[in-house]
Amino acid sequence: MRSFWDPRQLSHSPSKELHNGAFVPYAEHIGRPKSILAAIGATEAAVDHGEEPLLRVHPRDYLDFLWSAHKDWRAAGREGDAAGYVWPVVGRRPLDLSRIDARLGRYSYDGGTPIAAGTFESAYWSVQSALSGLDAVIGGDPVAFALCRPPGHHAGADYMGGYCYLNSAAVAAEAAIAAGKSRIAILDIDYHHGNGTQDIFYTRGDVLFVSIHADPKYDYPFYWGHADEEGAGDGEGANLNLPLPRGTALAGFARALDTALARIAAFGPDLLICCYGADTFTDDPISFFDLQTIDYPVIGRSIMSLGLPTLAVMEGGYATDALGGNVAAFLEGLQ
Ligand code: SP5
Numbered sequence: 001m002r003s004f005w006d007p008r009q010l011s012h013s014p015s016k017e018l019h020n021g022a023f024v025p026y027a028e029h030i031g032r033p034k035s036i037l038a039a040i041g042a043t044e045a046a047v048d049h050g051e052e053p054l055l056r057v058h059p060r061d062y063l064d065f066l067w068s069a070h071k072d073w074r075a076a077g078r079e080g081d082a083a084g085y086v087w088p089v090v091g092r093r094p095l096d097l098s099r100i101d102a103r104l105g106r107y108s109y110d111g112g113t114p115i116a117a118g119t120f121e122s123a124y125w126s127v128q129s130a131l132s133g134l135d136a137v138i139g140g141d142p143v144a145f146a147l148c149r150p151p152g153h154h155a156g157a158d159y160m161g162g163y164c165y166l167n168s169a170a171v172a173a174e175a176a177i178a179a180g181k182s183r184i185a186i187l188d189i190d191y192h193h194g195n196g197t198q199d200i201f202y203t204r205g206d207v208l209f210v211s212i213h214a215d216p217k218y219d220y221p222f223y224w225g226h227a228d229e230e231g232a233g234d235g236e237g238a239n240l241n242l243p244l245p246r247g248t249a250l251a252g253f254a255r256a257l258d259t260a261l262a263r264i265a266a267f268g269p270d271l272l273i274c275c276y277g278a279d280t281f282t283d284d285p286i287s288f289f290d291l292q293t294i295d296y297p298v299i300g301r302s303i304m305s306l307g308l309p310t311l312a313v314m315e316g317g318y319a320t321d322a323l324g325g326n327v328a329a330f331l332e333g334l335q
């Protein structure tokens with residue numbers, strides 16, 4: 001299987017995040033991709049597709065914000081990583097504010113997603129890795145892997161959150177449509193609900209979003225990922241959330257996966273994009289499922305039983321020592 005990655009994805013390295021009322025070391029650190037690279041063998045360099053594919057998902061003003069936020073932060077006399085502290089959730093209206101703190105609030109929804117000096121560059125190349133993997137699949141490969149990092153599934157069209165800045169899977173889905181595919185299914189099996197991806201395609205009937213994740217009643221991102229979110233307008237019925245309780249092991253996960261795969265098969269997509277997070281692993285430090293390394297090939301094989309051309313993109317997974325082995329195990333199942 002061809003795998004794609006760009007070393008510039010290491011430029012992003014925030015030092016800390018706000019979590020449970022304290023600043024703690026940033027969980028989405030560069031040891032993650034290093035662990036994956038050590039385990040999966042050779043990768044190919046991402047090809048630069050420019051920003052046009054990004055603009056099919058993300059508006060110009062959001063890309064401009066991401067590109068300049070860290071410089072604006074420094075220009076305001078600040079040290080360290082740029083992070084917001086006020087969010088416009090009450091009586092919001094489209095004010096054109098220039099102060100960096102106002103812009104950080106406007107374009108984010110949580111306090112755990114700081115912007116460091118290399119953040120835009122890393123997020124840009126993370127998306128380019130996904131687009132390069134998509135090229136392989138559109139070119140006829142049955143499956144390809146994009147080592148996306150930073151991850152993408154919490155990022156909406158114009159906001160960052162949950163360690164995510166640009167939504168690689170969403171950009172790949174739009175690129176596939178632009179390349180002539182008419183129906184795309186996205187299967188998100190990260191531990192956390194892919195709220196950004198859901199939001200981007202919520203009113204779309206040509207992109208099915210299916211997510212298996214920790215019940216947001218108990219886990220991040222709390223406000224989205226509930227079972228009654230089924231899509232709206234043209235997208236009515238094209239969104240399926242399968243929240244699972246803490247402690248879920250392979251048996252429970254596989255039942256939800258069967259439900260997810262049946263819905264995807266019924267949708268009849270031309271292409272599958274699988275958002276893979278290894279934070280479902282039993283030893284993940286911020287998550288509470290009970291999957292083992294040997295479960296990932298089983299899950300990968302189930303997904304390939306759909307017989308669809310498949311692009312797998314990396315999302316979360318924070319048990320760094322085991323991460324590479326978990327990703328390699330999943331990819332083995334996809335072969
Ligand atoms: C892509 C993805 O998996 N995002 C997950 C975002 C979860 N953020 C909320 C939990 C933050 C826990 N941070 C603990 C850091 C310990 N060093």
Ligand code: ZN
Pocket residue numbers: 190191192277279315316317
């Ligand atoms: Zn996650």
